[in-house]
Amino acid sequence: MRSVGVEEELLLVSADSGEPQAVSGAVLASAAEGEELEKELQREQVETGTRPRTQMMDLAVEVRRWRGAASQRARSVGAEVAALATSPLAVDPSLSPGDRYRRMVTEYGLTAQEQLTCGCHVHVGVESDEEGVAVLDRIRPWLAPLLAMSANSPFWQGEDSGYASYRNRVWGRWPSAGPVEVFGSARAYHERVRAMIGTGALLDEGMVYFDARLARNYPTVEIRVADVCLDAHDTVLIAALARGLVETAARAWREGEPPAAIDVGLLRLAAWRAGRSGILDDLVHPVTFEPAPARTVVEALLEHVGPALSDLGDLTRVEEGVAELFRRGNGADVQRAVFEESGGDLGAVVAESIRRTVS
Template sequence: MDTASGGTTISEEMAEEAESQHLLTLGIEEEYLLVDAVEPRGVEAVEEVIDRIPAEYAESVQHEYYRTQIEVASPPQLELRGLYEAMRELRGVVSGAAEQAGARLVAVGTGPAAGPLARLVDRPRYHRMRERFGDLSPGQGMCGTHVHVSIPDPESGIHVLNHLRPWLPVFQAATANSPLYNDHDTGYASWRSMLWERWPTVGPTPHLESHEHYEQLVSDLVTSGAMLDEGMLYWYARLSANYPTVEIRMGDVMPGLDDAMLLAALARALVATLLRDIREGTPAPNVPHPLLMAAHWRAAKDGLEGQLLDLATRETRPAWRLMRQLFDFVRPELERHGDLEMTTVLMGRLRSHGTGAARQRAVLSRNGSVSDVVDWLAGATRGES
């Protein structure tokens, strides 16, 4: 919720290779829900799970806000295949530890099944958050995906944030994976997005004048009481507080790694493409904030299976057409980073099976049981489907 670790520090060798070839490194964080081994409800097992994580993975696994949640962070990578393997290993390790603790690891934006409000992880910061903001995170927890892409310097990062704004609704649609909540279909592909917006600093990144402007806004928001510190800056894209990266953070966690890797690759290629545009003097699109809010609402409502607002034309278009437009826009950087072949395959798979939201609804339609949906999600998280 409020951290941005982005994995361990990049090695000197990787940094030298990235700099020599003008390539960007990539990292990903995923938050998961812990559910009971039999029932579909969340279970407060995070301490037991963390106790069972092997020591060599301990730095990559951490608590989240609730005791029903757990988070992993990959090491930064240059190669998409390396990121895939790192995350596959982390998911496997944490899934195994969860099973040993009598729980299951589930990659889902919100808990599909009804259950009691989970207790906070016993940390002073989380208690301060609850005291100030009350119950803004209902249920058993909200789980997202955060993608970190390296940037040359903070000022370049500010320009990237400005240029990213019209593209992020497409990412939000593609990651939608929380249609069910409290045992019913909410009518949204990403209900997590609706719940998440209760927090005072959640929303599209504003247009920023400079890094100094960014830092001043952070300071002013802390002074206002709307956040405790920079870690609570929940804009859909921000500068990492800990690493030289831009962090894209509005998406639900996705059931399988294929979709997560696709979005990570597209994010890196998009940042690289925007950095090129910035060097060439291309101005950031002037997108009114209310239209951005509308585009993100539509993305949360429909996912990729419906319509999205095209912020260039200000008309609604099929979501997959905008997804394809994003792919075509960043294709040269996908190729330059060595990701084009793998990303093309992953695009085809996502087009074929649909978002996590669509797949959850398909399971519910076939079986009529939220429990069956959670069973499918647990299998997909382990890489079984």
């Protein structure tokens, strides 16, 4: 059974005002030995990482454990953590220390300076780079629905962006971000990465920000398209679907089924629509590439990965998770509902997000 692990970027905020707090250094300094907390580009965020797991129940325990650990460490320095993909309140981010981060600001200007966004990265085990690239080639049309389901960033600098995932739009400013072409082989993938770095437009391989890529340090495919989810249940749902996609794609590769030859331009449009609509409006159907209700698109995703989910023992959990997601709404829907109920109080949005992050 393929292992799966999750990295979550969390926002550090004031418990009183909800404003982001540049305290990651203090949070990391307070972490106990063995606690998997890491710094990110800005001092207003921290990253957690689970260990590889094969059972989704175990992964759910890990996600909650590390959210709880991050919360405890943040509270020890007078802050809170919130699983928000962008800050609802206005913020002027503060760069984390380090030569690489300084180089990023020098090279990329406002793209780096304003980049305070929090994503969810799912690592799924693969047997080789060849299998991993075969997976990347075959999951491309199915990544936009994951973005729509996870969307959790409707506000930007104190205003409603009009998007369910504005993080996706802000992240897309990086030169290598977004969907990619079919590679065809591991050799072609690595040649493409070397060529991209060779242009000088990227500092290093760590800046290959594809929606899904081969991980640099682990034998995994890293699916990076999702917002950090407000609810830990949704994090596990996205992880289960990601593993289902990887297993389905690997089986298709072994059976000699070629990847769909879908133009990158169409994939970008599908990603834009997912970020704009979330699960409340039409998405781009991953098979027909025509407009379809979000529920229809998610049902198509479930049909696509259903056999793999069933074999992995995840089908019932995923079906229940999807039903709950459409009943409750994704993070963007919850944030907007709190905003309306509070009479337009963004501080109340952050307060509710803090509660949900560790509940």
